[in-house]
Amino acid sequence: MESIQAIKQRFGIIGNDPKLNRAVEKAIQVAPTDISVLVTGESGVGKESIPKIIHSLSHRKHGKYIAVNCGAIPEGTIDSELFGHEKGAFTGATQTRNGYFEVADGGTIFLDEVGELPLTTQVRLLRVLENGEFIKVGSSKVQKTDVRIVAATNVNMFDAIKKGKFREDLYYRLSTVEILLPPLRDRKEDIHLLFRKFASDFATKYKMPTIRLSEDAVILLEKYHWSGNIRQLRNIAEQISVLEQNRTITGATLHGYLPNIGSNLPAVISADKKESDFSNEREILYKVLFDMKSDLNDLKKLTMELMQSGNTQQVQKDNERLIQKIYQEKEEETHFEEPQRPTTSEVLEIPPQIAIQRQEDDKYHFAEEIEEEETLSLHDKELELIKKSLERHRGKRKAAAEELGISERTLYRKIKQYDL
Secondary structure, eight states: OOOHHHHHHHTTOOOOOHHHHHHHHHHHHHTTSOOOEEEEOOTTSOTTHHHHHHHHTSTTTTSOEEEEEGGGSOTTTHHHHHHOBOTTSSTTOOSOBOOHHHHTTTSEEEEETGGGOOHHHHHHHHHHHHHSEEEOBTOOOEEEOOOEEEEEEOSOHHHHHHTTSSOHHHHHHHTSEEEEOOOGGGOHHHHHHHHHHHHHHHHHHHTSOOOEEOHHHHHHHHHSOOTTHHHHHHHHHHHHHHHOSSSEEOHHHHHTTSTTTTOSSOOOOOHHHHHHHHHHHHHHHHHHHHHHHHHHHHHHHHHHHHHHOSOHHHHHHHHHHHHHHHHHHHHHOTTSOOOOOOOHHHHHTSOGGGOOEEOTTSOEEOSSOOOHHHHHTHHHHHHHHHHHHHHHTTTOHHHHHHHHTSOHHHHHHHHHHTTO
16 A cells, blocks of 8 residues: 555645644545545645545546536536436427436546535435435436445535534545544645645746745744635745746735735624524613603602692602603613604693693693592593593594594403493
């Protein structure tokens, strides 16, 4: 069996990071078997090299090797591409076509970006993995195939399963062995080595001297986040090789080619936190509303005590202080829309001729005193006024409530209370 170093050299894999070496070692160990393999890692880390290693070291190495980018094939044609179709199966199907699983019989199929497969195609793929059977589009004949499947994805499969975008049973079928390739930022000692290799390749390609990095440029190169991984590093090496006249690249020059430098680790607010913040705001709003209701009930109680007792001075002061507190709290809650202030007659639930009047200095006091004999007949007068108003408006509560200066809801409660 070839050594890890020989395999890396054969397939152009550069670097000596322990995680990278472990991934290559697993590929070598699993190659002689027929079990399915799932290669995971971020976009641009070089996942396409692992299936090639597995195929070349397997007993299928003389069979076909087909790489399929599942994310690049339209959803309407993916089944036809993978499993084939019969003539007349759909518009444009002028002849029978063999799919990749039929063509690669006895070989290996690499399904890149397998996480992008539609759910209907996932069901068909699961059947191939379980018993090697498939059916062409537009056919009813079951066909057999003997292929080795190696899949790759940069999608978090557990999140995709949780969201219902990927079948859990298919995931466990594909990931009999899972090989994880580390991102470039976790291979800091390999970054400069890769850059030098790319610079040498482009110097040969474009027939110009090889670019070299100064010490400060090397430090900057190794500290950068490399969200695009090896693919991004290669592109930047090519840009600098073509555009820069000076073949010694300083940190200042390299800085101009690195996008979003200084913002490599953006702050991310999770959906759970947003949900939590919304829940807290809702609880605060409920508390404010309950406090307002309690204050209004206290105000009603104080008002009735004022009307029924002769000691009005202290009760009046308490009443004024309570009303000011209510409106002050509502003005401070600026992030909520201020509700329309209730009229005094609604708060007291009595006819407007004995309502509390608001003065110019925004303080409240009672404009007239209620005589003892009037208080004793307040119930009867209120009942009489409600009856007359309802009769005048032919039972229309809304019009009667407007005339009485109270809300329709309050009037409805009075009608039930007096059994009108």
